Amino acid sequence: MTQDVEMKDQAVPSNSVSSAIPSPLQHLKEIASLIETGAYAREVRRIVRAIRLTLAMRQKLKASVLSAFLNSALVLGSEVHSRLSSYLPKEDDHDMEIDTATSATLAPVKHSLPELEIYCYLLVLIFLIDQKRYNEAKACSSASVTRLKNLNRRTIDVLAARLYFYYSLSYELTGDLAEIRGNLLSLHRIATLRHDELGQETLLNLLLRNYLHYNLYDQAEKLRSKAPRFEAHSNQQFCRYLFYLGKIRTIQLEYTDAKESLLQAARKAPVAALGFRLQCNKWAVIVRLLLGEIPERTVFMQKGMEKALRPYFELTNAVRIGDLELFKTVAEKFSSTFTSDGTHNLIVRLRHNVIRTGLRNISISYSRISLADVAKKLRLDSANPVADAESIVAKAIRDGAIDATLDHANGWMVSKETGDIYSTNEPQFAFNSRIAFCLNMHNEAVRALRFPPNSHKEKEGSDKRRERQQQEQELAKHIAEEDDDDF
Template identity: 40%
Template sequence: MSTAVVSPGESAQSAVTYLSKSGTSFDSRFTLKILRNLPTIRKQVDATNLATLIAEHYDETYAKTILDLANLNYSGEFGQSVPISPEVDAFLHLLVQVWAINEDGVDTEKLMRLGQLSVKHLADSYNRRSLDHFNSKIWFYYVRAAELSKNLFSRELYSEMMTAYRTACLRHDFETQSMLITLLLRVLIFTNQIGTASDLVAKTTFPEGNASNSLAARYHYYLSRINAVELDYGTAYEQITAAIRKSPHTPAATGFLQTANKLSVLIELLTGDIPARRAFGSREQPELIAPLQPYFALAKAVRAGDVNQFQNALKTHEAALKKDGNLALARRLRQNVIKTGIRVISLTYSKIPLKDICLKLCLDSEESAEYMVAKAIRDGVIDATINHQKGYMQSLDSSNVYASTDPQECFDERIKFCMSLHDDNVKSLRYLSSDLKDDLRDLQEAREREKELVSEMQDTSDLDDDDMDFDF
């Protein structure tokens, strides 16, 4: 099947013609081709061409509504609207949204109403699987417009998204389902409704096998953030690792990778581990070096077990951490810094007064030092005892780590990671085409005939050898 070439001079019109011809095939490849070319089409289209397309394909009343919401001026006459296919209809609404949201001085209120008009128009007019990818993109820009206009707290928007999600589930529109779940989680996390977000995850099913990698990466990122806030750091680290692995490693995904790696470093520190040096950027990933400098300073403070160094790093980079939405998680690291400091002290001194521990760790009182030491002993951070009467800590002889369950737990985590990676690879395998199956079947039959021929020749050879023993 020949594919239409989108020319630089009339890219939008060529895309409309291409979608009009492919509307009867019900093949998502045409839609995906146009969506891949959407950034190029957006850059090449201008206000005049876009307004002309709207005026040609819609009646005067509806066309004027779209032009007003998109701040497009049209001085021509509105004639009879040409017949429009559902795919072209969805594409034009999406193109207007993308064009308007990238214009300088955009009216966010009008942009939000444009998105609301688009999703309502397509939902009321069509029920076609071929519009799945268009609907998901239109919903993305609708919610983005609501975020720009500070209307994410709107109960009406949340209700609309839930209604659209139920409809997408009934129609088996997997891409729209994936997009709406990630958008709902983003809205709930952005508005600090972590409990509601956790309930949403428990009561919905993300179509992992049918969703694109970019949406799957976002979904795992939001799951990681929810679990981190709920203190389930082990699950959160697994989710953020999956998000980084599934994310497209392209220039367009640089921002997401930076955000995901920031959260990954924090969660790894909260689990009690120190991230490797390459996690903060390397020669292969230079785009991570500058954004992760605040997290590198925190990691150095945690590794040193120096409370003063940690407080200075937290104060210096407070603005950056707050902008990333990670300030609350970063403040939790103070307990890890104290635990590390206690572990260093227990390895350095066989016996030390609690008052000295209080001074070294900059704690408020000896009671606080006693509490932190007791908690470190209970958590297995150190092997020591506390003499409450005389007020000192007595370190015990270091035990053999191989006599504990630590190696087994570490080995179990690696096995789970390898099995998860294997399962993802198996899911990504494609089924063989019918032509290739026929070729393999013919090849298998040829091999069987060859085996039968070899067996017959061997039987004949054995018979000839036996005949040589007879006398004639």
């Protein structure tokens, strides 16, 4: 008897420890109950939380756990259960014993909510992508999108947006991204008609990514300009939109707008999204170089980005110096990196900036120099370097890049003497503009802190006035009734 009591007492701590650490299956059950509560109460925030909890335990998703969860969440033998179970591999005997034991304790499900059904699609799709079974992921995502077209519930919008993302990702990983472009357009139209703004955001970004993947920048800009305007609901989707907008503006030579969009996307992106911020910084560096700006050294020394931004640092150094030979060497050395980043065509445009920078340095250093020496210093490797140097100098003078004159007869470039800029009014104008900007910002800040004058008193006075008028009307009506009674 004493031994039995001691054995029971020893068994209690082990059970308490096992119950204190819930299994992945129990986690999924809790998430499913959260989705059910959100669906019945029509609270989207609960479903958003369920998705976050799912992504946090993504590494723990296994075939046995998913199979047991499908048995508990879906009707056994239904079409959805059979389809999703077919994507999961057969479990071992040990896993099957655990699954049957856990599923036997579950209450039988009479029907499944559409939200739970879509959530099961999402779990299986994530598992297939993580297992690199991309062809099966394509089939699963296509089936889930077909099912979503028949569901018009606002509580499914968050799950649908996540499914759209993995739907496009599965086709992108297999190189068949062009096949779903028409389907994405129809889904975007459906989301617009249903006022699903989160779905519109996600699908618009997926369509822009689809077009940019095949360098269809004109079609991407037409879609972006014609798409309906709405308030951004997801910070991640808004960052992606700014990044794609920056790429479109860069290709369309609108460098100022492109720089603003790319820097804003990099600032708004989460700290954990290192790869996304890295891409934004790469494109922003190229755009700033095309604008004639030299990025600060701190841009290339950001934590976790030093190695990836090294090619762009050397490229920036070559542009800053104006050395065309060094620029060609860097471009050839890191050509594979630039091609994979999609910035190779932009770097070809930088050649003109390098030549202009070198020409500006020459005009500052020499008051008069022959065009042959200009071609030699710029290291022009064309068939007729003197003629090319003459055309380059003429264009730079016309654009205002250098302050010089061209002597065609003698073959010289004569630089004008640079006077003392402090003897002119330019420093005064620059200083005055900065002071005006600071004063304007100060006045706007002070104005924003002000309240409307005596707004609470006016409101109180109007309420009292209305109450007094009502009392006077009631009093006049009472006096009139008394006069009638006297008669």
